[in-house]
Amino acid sequence: MKIGIVGLGLIGGSLGLDLTRLGYHVIGVSRQLSTCNIALERNIVTQAEVDFAILEQTDLIFICTPIESILPSIENIIKYLSPQTIITDVGSVKGSIVHQGTQLWQNFVGSHPMAGTANQGVESAEFDLFKNAPCVLTPIRNTSLTAMETVAKIWTSIGCKMYNSTPEIHDRAVAWISHLPVMISANLIYSCINNGSQELVKLSQNLASSGFRDTSRVGGGNVELGLMMAQYNRYELLNCLKEYQQNLSKIIENIEQEKWTVLEDILTKTKEERPNFLK
Amino acid sequence: MKIGIVGLGLIGGSLGLDLTRLGYHVIGVSRQLSTCNIALERNIVTQAEVDFAILEQTDLIFICTPIESILPSIENIIKYLSPQTIITDVGSVKGSIVHQGTQLWQNFVGSHPMAGTANQGVESAEFDLFKNAPCVLTPIRNTSLTAMETVAKIWTSIGCKMYNSTPEIHDRAVAWISHLPVMISANLIYSCINNGSQELVKLSQNLASSGFRDTSRVGGGNVELGLMMAQYNRYELLNCLKEYQQNLSKIIENIEQEKWTVLEDILTKTKEERPNFLK
Numbered sequence: 406m407k408i409g410i411v412g413l414g415l416i417g418g419s420l421g422l423d424l425t426r427l428g429y430h431v432i433g434v435s436r437q438l439s440t441c442n443i444a445l446e447r448n449i450v451t452q453a454e455v456d457f458a459i460l461e462q463t464d465l466i467f468i469c470t471p472i473e474s475i476l477p478s479i480e481n482i483i484k485y486l487s488p489q490t491i492i493t494d495v496g497s498v499k500g501s502i503v504h505q506g507t508q509l510w511q512n513f514v515g516s517h518p519m520a521g522t523a524n525q526g527v528e529s530a531e532f533d534l535f536k537n538a539p540c541v542l543t544p545i546r547n548t549s550l551t552a553m554e555t556v557a558k559i560w561t562s563i564g565c566k567m568y569n570s571t572p573e574i575h576d577r578a579v580a581w582i583s584h585l586p587v588m589i590s591a592n593l594i595y596s597c598i599n600n601g602s603q604e605l606v607k608l609s610q611n612l613a614s615s616g617f618r619d620t621s622r623v624g625g626g627n628v629e630l631g632l633m634m635a636q637y638n639r640y641e642l643l644n645c646l647k648e649y650q651q652n653l654s655k656i657i658e659n660i661e662q663e664k665w666t667v668l669e670d671i672l673t674k675t676k677e678e679r680p681n682f683l684k
Numbered sequence: 685m686k687i688g689i690v691g692l693g694l695i696g697g698s699l700g701l702d703l704t705r706l707g708y709h710v711i712g713v714s715r716q717l718s719t720c721n722i723a724l725e726r727n728i729v730t731q732a733e734v735d736f737a738i739l740e741q742t743d744l745i746f747i748c749t750p751i752e753s754i755l756p757s758i759e760n761i762i763k764y765l766s767p768q769t770i771i772t773d774v775g776s777v778k779g780s781i782v783h784q785g786t787q788l789w790q791n792f793v794g795s796h797p798m799a800g801t802a803n804q805g806v807e808s809a810e811f812d813l814f815k816n817a818p819c820v821l822t823p824i825r826n827t828s829l830t831a832m833e834t835v836a837k838i839w840t841s842i843g844c845k846m847y848n849s850t851p852e853i854h855d856r857a858v859a860w861i862s863h864l865p866v867m868i869s870a871n872l873i874y875s876c877i878n879n880g881s882q883e884l885v886k887l888s889q890n891l892a893s894s895g896f897r898d899t900s901r902v903g904g905g906n907v908e909l910g911l912m913m914a915q916y917n918r919y920e921l922l923n924c925l926k927e928y929q930q931n932l933s934k935i936i937e938n939i940e941q942e943k944w945t946v947l948e949d950i951l952t953k954t955k956e957e958r959p960n961f962l963k
Contacts, residue, residue, distance in 0.1 A: 577884055582876060583893075589932070590899050591954045592928060593928070594957055600856075600927065608853060609857045611847055612858060616866070619898040620901070623898065623899055642939065646935070647936065650929065660925070661922060663918075676905065676907055
């Protein structure tokens with residue numbers, strides 16, 4: 406089986422490392438010749454070129470570009486492919502990708518492997534990035550079952566735990582557990598630096614410890630990624646933010662009215678429920 | 685120098701371990717005889733008893749009880765002390781402690797060492813818990829300078845980085861960087877479990893990864909501690925929550941109106957500023 410990878414960054418590169426190790430013939434495409442060369446040197450790919458034409462012999466292609474380039478990449482490569490070739494992607498938002506992707510290419514399946522590190526680029530590619538990572542396939546009505554099975558088989562072979570969902574439920578779920586945290590975390594940092602006098606900001610900075618560090622981590626991370634979440638999952642993220650806002654108003658109300666038993670119940674519930682998100 | 689410790693939990697116990705190692709004569713008081721025995725066995729203290737009378741020979745006393753017991757503990761011990769004895773505490777809120785504490789005992793100095801682990805109780809006491817931890821002294825107008833110097837010397841000797849602040853600025857700073865994070869983090873978990881269908885909650889739980897884990901950590905922690913923050917720092921916490929809420933409304937507005945450059949500026953700022961809180 407010949408597998409193509411378009412985009413050799415952290416995700417595409419790590420995918421390549423695992424697939425070449427498993428013995429697949431992996432064909433990489435990057436816009437940068439230097440990236441192709443690094444990918445060849447590190448055995449991330451079997452072949453690599455800047456030209457999409459190299460993909461014409463592939464059976465399955467992973468589009469691993471930033472989200473805004475996924476649909477343009479599909480448009481660019483399909484003229485080289487046989488109709489049996491399966492295309493999937495790794496985008497973290499699916500609604501805006503899967504319907505149009507399937508229109509462009511019948512054998513398209515949306516994937517979202519939930520894996521990553523703080524690093525970017527082919528240099529940061531690593532083995533086993535996907536081991537034990539959840540990976541969601543997001544079929545729609547006319548998605549090919551055979552294509553789904555093939556894609557699931559490959560993700561499973563490199564360690565992913567597979568889930569199926571509609572693109573819409575997927576986007577809602579990631580809005581809650583991934584995109585909302587980025588915004589509330591960013592707003593924590595933003596609020597703490599705009600909270601009054603220099604003396605207060607300075608003392609806050611000196612006293613901040615592990616609680617602040619953890620709660621602020623994703624809000625002080627990759628800017629492009631945060632922006633992309635808001636742009637591509639805008640509708641679902643807005644719903645989450647507004648519900649979050651309403652719930653926060655209730656917490657404020659409980660503290661204002663000194664309803665300590667209600668607040669205690671909420672904190673007890675959150676302590677009990679958190680482990681269900683950490684399996 | 686004889687040092688007393690009232691309350692032999694994680695903080696009092698760890699303090700005792702460091703102080704006995706430094707050669708001080710450490711006298712511990714706990715309401716539980718079993719705690720006294722463990723403290724003696726582990727060399728956390730030189731002497732330990734359940735009776736406050738044992739403190740009468742001490743030069744300096746650390747009150748390491750939960751916050752609601754700090755003032756009652758001072759009331760209980762002062763009849764045994766000579767007027768030169770210095771009392772300090774380790775409470776995480778200072779406004780409600782320092783003014784009344786100083787009225788009860790002229791030689792009172794408020795301290796707040798920012799250290800801890802997820803564990804509680806004398807069994808979890810550990811060496812070097814305070815190493816490199818910030819510790820704030822919160823003098824008021826009639827605080828004795830000599831008492832402050834003595835307390836600062838002891839905290840410094842076990843590794844603390846010392847800061848001085850008014851109780852009010854201290855409480856505002858910890859509301860921002862410690863108490864607010866707990867509430868927004870708890871509200872994240874609370875919102876995610878009340879966000880709709882079982883299918884959505886289940887998929888959210890399956891897909892949640894490190895971003896959710898970190899952002900939700902302090903909101904799924906010690907219930908009593910979270911409740912205590914809200915009760916004892918209610919005024920400052922409410923101010924933070926309301927400012928946070930207003931800033932979140934602006935973020936929502938930017939996403940609604942697709943003001944991507946403004947959102948990008950905010951995320952760029954938060955990425956730039958976060959390291960200033962992590963020294």
